[in-house]
Structures are given as structure tokens and as C-alpha cells.
Amino acid sequence: MNSSVSALPLSTLNPANEALTLRLPSALQLKQQLPLDAALSHQVGVHRQAVRAILNGEDSRLLVIVGPCSIHDPKSALEYAANLARLAREVSDSMLLVMRAYVEKPRTTIGWKGLAYDPHLDGSDDMAAGLGLSRELMREMLRLGLPVATELLQPMAAGYFDDLLSWVAIGARTTESQIHREMASGLGMPVGFKNGTDGGVGIACDAMRSAAHPHRHFGVDSQGHPAIIQTPGNPDTHLVLRGGHRGPNYDRQSVARIHDDLARLKIPPRIMVDCSHANSGKDPLRQPQVFNDVLEQRLLGNHALIGMMLESHLFEGCQPLGPAMRYGVSVTDGCLGWESTEQLLRQAHGRLQSQA
Template sequence: MSARVSDVHIARNVPLPSPARLQAEIPRGDERAEFVSRSRVNLRSLLGGADSRFLVIVGPCSIHDTEAGIEYAHRLAALAERLRDKLYIVMRVYFEKPRTTVGWKGLIMDPHLDGTDDIPEGLRRARQFLRSVIDLGLPTATELLDPITPQYIADLISWSAIGARTAESQTHRQMASGLSMPVGFKNTTSGDLVAAINAVKAASRPQTFLGVSEEGIASSVTTTGNPDCHVILRGGDHGPNYDADSISAALAALEGAKLPPSLIVDASHANCGKDCARMPDVFREIVRQRAAGDRSIIGAMLESNLVAGSQSFPKPLDQLVRGQSITDSCIDWETTEELLREAAGVL
């Protein structure tokens, strides 16, 4: 018998439904397609400066309880409608979570929150949740982590991010070049901006890479390049980068790279030291700079949930606090509403 050289460390290999099959099972529909298309046009106008409203990408760090997530979406949709003349509000709908070592990897990977990793069910829940948010009139935003995931859910997403851990990844730059929505690249966890700038340049150009077709077949994918990529400042190991000097330095770097002077600034992550109590002041400073005339700051990001803070996980599901994050800590709904109303009042 020959030595075993394949799948030595594979415990199981479960086939997924094809993207086309899942889309047929949980269809998008013409009205949702029109809404997603229109929201992407609006986002491009914001990025290019034709739309003077301030973009706010706000919502839970991650979706783990879809019922609580929909309650949050209802509240946000009502607020977004009231503030629509000054703010363009997009809901964070994050299903994939990059982990520094190990931990819960998001609703798509582990929808039952029990380590069973029922990915087919996770993909179904993600599509169903996105449809529910869109039906409320809210554009959706997510981080795309696994390069296969977009084939299953990207048709319901208005804006996406490539995170700090993957901005240097060739795979993610190639994937972004073929995505149909605007894509923001975060600076790296160290705070390096060059990687994000290089990512924007790479993703804006045609790429060819290995992918998956709608029929679920491995394929060679060739893109035309994504012209709507941009940089997100999220701070780094050496401190925050939302202050005026950091913004100025980032704009100079963009100019040097011959890229448009458009930035989104994240009020969470390293910019608030991962302390949600500091997030409101960071957001207020971002808004202050925009109100003072810095039109290069086209938007900001906030991590927000029904209940402030975060809770340890794993634990028995009946012990989880409803509406509180199981990943990064978030500000609560009341603080979120106050901040967004304040921003609309000064912009």
C-alpha cells in the first residue's frame, strides 16, 4: 500500500450548495436588485464628492443573533430616514470575523454558535438576513474574508471592506478587483498605510485568479478592475490615525500614489483603543474635521449594538445578553442615535 499523501489532516469535506442553487432557494428579486444597484450608485457619488452627504457605516461588530439584529435594523432604518438629508447611513452586517488566533469566526462559519460549523446553514441565514435589512430600505455593508463567500451573498451587499489582516493579501486584492460594489481597504494592524494604498491600486486593475463559478465549479476568473476602491483609516499598533495630522499625511500619500483624495475613518478598533467608551469622542472629532471643511473625509465607521460593551463567548446560549456583542465591544443604541443626530446637526 502506498503512503498516504493527500488529506492527511482533513477530518471532513462537506460539499456546499452551488451559489446559483442558494440564490434560487433564497432569491434576490427585482426590487431588491434595483435597491442594491441604486445604493451603490449613491456610494460612488459620495466617494467622488458629487453627493455632499456624510457616509456613516454603523452596526454590530458581528451578527450572531439575527432577531436582535433585525430589531437593530428597524431602529436604524427609521433614524436613517429622518437624517437622510445630511447622512447616508449603511448598516454593518458582518458575518465573517478574522481571528488573531482562534475564536468564533462568524455567522456563516458557525451559525448555531456551538462549534458545529454548519456553513451551508450559515450561508442561508446570511442571505435571509441581508434580504430583511434591504427590505427596510437600508443599504448593507460587510467585510468579505473568504474569497468564495461573495458568490453567495455579494448580490445583496452595497459596500464591502477588506480588513486590516487581509489588506496585504494578493487573494483579497484580486477578489476586490472583481466585486461589483465599492470596496474599502483598511490600513494594517501595525498602522501601515502603504499596504492599503497598494491594495487600492492593485484592485483597480484587471486581474486573473482562481475562483468559483455560479455553478460551484472551480474556474479561472478575469476581472476588469474595480474603480471604486478606497482607503479606511482604523489606527494601528502605534496609536490612532483619525487626528488632523494623520488625515493630512494620508492625503499626501494618496496624492503621491495618484489616487483620489477620499478617506473613510473608523472610529472603532485601534482608533478608540478597542474601548467603546472612547468611540463617541473619536466619532465627534471625525465629524468636526468634516464640518470644518475637510471634504476628503467622506465617511466614518461605528460599531454599535442594542446594548453597550461585549460579553465573553463561548458560553451557554441561554446566558447570552440579547443585543450585546460577542466579538468587539460596541456602543449602545441610545449613544448611537445621539451621535448620529449630533452629526446631522453640524454637517
């Protein structure tokens, strides 16, 4: 995988604050350089409709967003995707498995911001190469037959990937952002809004209500020019529970309370549980416990629980960036290993089949 996209020469130097500006290729230019053919474009449309059908109760399968916390190594990411594609075909009657391809990572202060920002892992921040590599990687995942999901953190980056995605997350730190709500209102795929870092769902409820409406907002067009963007509103949003500072929020009592809150606000009760983050106490090996608890709630009749999210890589745990890194191990949050992930999903498949 070797994208030839590169930044254009330095265009301005602001003497007031010494800020440097490097011009990136436009979203249109990158899409033309790394196009999506008609067959893959149709596949993305089919996958989006499948996710919508699950959200709307027209498809009884469980939606599972699964993959590395973040992608830093295309080779290991594609090996993981190949494993997932094989499993997805085998469990397709009970679950829709979607590849988590996160190339942007929010940072509380500083740190590695993801493949789209720093693909060389060395602080050089070659974003032109990162955008090209990220798009090329997602396109390869589509060729394996997988739906692809990501978190859209920087709205200006969304246009480089939006035609490849079947599901999008808006993270806990950005769900409150008006800019992200406006962006979501114009996306052509389902969007999951995470609850705030405090664990409350009010912010996410406001976000879903906002994203469902049309907006006019400042933005850039596909050629990179400043533009007024007019959005139609996105009816295909849902809540993602990820716990908060006070602890988990996936238990039966929390889910029942949140279900009532959604009903009171006349928001469709569509709930996904992120098995990581505060719901697992940031212990990746506790994710199966969370997953199975939520699965049990669903098997007992709570069909508002439409899906789960798992952070999973080829091997469990995490590691710092450095010169001698282990293959297939996350460099951000700790992940469940592939063997444990496969076992968990196969067991869930069996339980869902037995109830059908």
C-alpha cells in the first residue's frame, strides 16, 4: 500500500504567531486518485441500508462494531480485517459485523492523533500521506466485503472518507459540538453519538435531535473552497453508551432509565453499548463480561439494544510507540486479542441462533 498523495509546497507564513500552512489535496482530488468503483459503491449502499434496517427493527440481527482501538499498521489491520471478513460470513444470519477502522484519535492533552495525522509514527505529521493511506486502507477493507466504520473527529477530514463508510461514531468529547452535529446532519450513513464523559446521556440526546434537522453551516466543498453547506437532516442516529466518570452505564437499571429518557424526548430507543472505556473500567479483558451482560438483556427481550462495540486487535493489550513494537498490538487503548474476540462472537452467534 503506497499512496502517492503529497502536500503542496508551503503557501503562507504568518509572522504574528509563526504558524505554517501546507496545502493539502482536496477531498475531490484524493477521491479521483483513489476512486471507489461502481461495485464497491453499491456494496457500501447495501451495507448502509443493512445498518438502517437494524436500527429500525426491520432486521433482527445484532450490529457489532469491532476492530482495533486505532489503526497504526496497515499490514496488521488488513490481517485482522481478513479474519473478520471470514467470521462475518459465518455469523451473518445473526450478526452484522462492521470493521472498526479508526484513523483519528482524540487526545485529552497531547499524543499520537492517528494514522490520518501521523502515518509514519514519528511526529512528522505527514497528513497528506496519512489521508491517502487511510483511504487506501479502508478501500482494501471494502474489497474484503466488510462494512467500514470510523469516528469522525475533524469535520474537514470527513470528506476524504465519507463515501467509504457504513457507520460513523461521534465521540464523547465531540457529541456536544455544534459543528459535529451539523456535520452528522449531512452524512449519508447512520451515526452513533456517544454519551458524555460524565456518563450522562442528555448531551447525546440533544445531538440526535439536532442532527435529525436540516442545517446551513460554514464548511468546505469537495474542491476545498469555503462554502455554505445545506444539510437534509439525518434520521439514522442512535445512542452509544460508553460509561462515564461515575462508572458503567450498561447494566439493566441504567439501560431501563435511559430507555425511558429517550421515550420521553420522543427519540427512537436505539442503543448500542461500547464494551470498552468506562464500561469495562478501561480493562480490555473485561469487555466479554460487558458484551455477555448486554447480550443477555437482549435475549430477555430488550430489542432497544441494537448492538455492541468491541476494541479488538490481533493480540491483546497495548504498547507505547517506539522503535521495537510488537506486531498486531494496539498503540492506544488496550484491546482484546483476536482469539478471544472470535470465541466471544461465535458463542454469541450460537446463543442468538438458538433463540431464533
